[in-house]
Amino acid sequence: MLDHLVYTVPDLSRAIASFTAAGLPPTPGGRHPERGTHNALLRLGLRSYLELLAVDPDTDIPPPRWMGIDLAGGISVISRWAVHAGAVQYSGEALQSGSRRLADGQLLRWRLSDPGTHPAVDVVPFVIDWSASGTHPADRLPDLGLALESLTLEHPDPAAVNDRLLRMGLPQKAIRGAAPRIGAVLRGPQGKLNL
Template sequence: MLDHLVYVVPDLDSAIDRFTAAGYPPAPGGRHSDRGTYNALLRLGPRSYLELLAVDPETTVAPPRWMGIDLVEGPAITRWAVHAGAVNFPGALYGGSRQLADGRTLRWRLSDPGVRPAVDVVPFVIEWNGSDFHPAERLPDHGLRLQTLQLEHPRPAAVNTSLERMGLPQKAIRGAAPKIGAVLRGPQGTLHL
């Protein structure tokens, strides 16, 4: 059901170095040229991954940019995505793409993850029917897996109603501000995001 976690970082190279030092080297992703971001990816399973997302230093796209990237200070999970076919989602899906490191273009359709809020605990949905593969299928498997996903929100009942409508089992708990936390576990140790 989980497609990916969006982990916004202030500097992609520094984040790659931190994950690599922990024993989990991210793979180069690509550029979202129309969004002003670029990324690196870590496989979390056959069809799920962690996306390290940063402002592309070569972009001419002005803020505010998607995924709350201009609204958070420091690293934070700002969004999470679920497979469109695994949930109840009656809304519209929009086309997107990014250029891969090898020059090919990866295409998808997704619900709008938005510019605001900084952190959105209700997931967006994505389908990869515009591509002949899921990004996780081409990533090295370092054995890293999502152990827990924690959702916090000042109004958890409203969030939980949205999650239930989508057919998702996750539940938000009360927190001072919207927050997405994750514990990832693998052979090199545990990561708390």
Template structure:
């Protein structure tokens, strides 16, 4: 069992808001993704490597409301919520073993689809973010090529992901449990501080940092 970073998740009240946040900062456009029928959401994507990408995800206005909370805390957003780097996703080759070891934090394994793609992913029952987004969601793709390989290369790559949490050892325990390796660095916050992420991305316009949109 092993795991590595698979993609970054930008949440927004709608796709246009989320994509404008990314494009204004990175200077590149995102590509169409698709719809997630089980969650009532849709996304757009940006390649960050051969098996790594950034996802902007939002509730799909015309989609049927699911019979459970949506993933990535999307039900908690309002029309005025800023776009933000909410969490990250780690790819594994043994999702059920990982879920058994830390399901109380990452959630249970659910099957998911988008167009012809299929995968398994962990989702907390309340649809929230594991450790406020500091701990990763876990994914295992079905057979075939990774979806990032089908995306246009816009000259962007992830150099590092900084994770700020009041209890970084708790986050580290999850990463150890899933046998994680990759450019993810943990930092301690004071008790009153809010956990957050900083993604350092090399772009055609220089090194940029993603976190939360200024409002």
């Protein structure tokens, strides 16, 4: 059901260097010109990945930008998570179209529910559909042996979040926390990585 985790970072090149030093070199993704961001990806398994997302230094798109990226206060944080459109009950607003150009020139296309510019962290996932491209980004990524071991959702009002998750047909449950937070434990060849 998990499509991907959005890990917003202050500087993409530094984040890539940090993951690479840990034996997990991310694959450059591309730019989102309409959104003012760029990314790099790490495969988490079949049709699942971790997205490192940062403000594109060459953008002229002003804040606020999507995924709460301007609200993280200069720290790296999982700000969003996405689920496969066909795996959930979704009756929200119409899905928006999105795209980015890959390094080989191919245009990757998708449709998604609006992940919003606020809040900084949204523990209720957005929905994404890759059928417009006929391929999933994880299919193009090297398998480095990285997998999601656990996902933790925290929120001051877990009952309201859990009601929304249940209506989407998702098994995840939020627990009480002082502020919205998405935590993940990844398992790789060199051990566990806590995000």
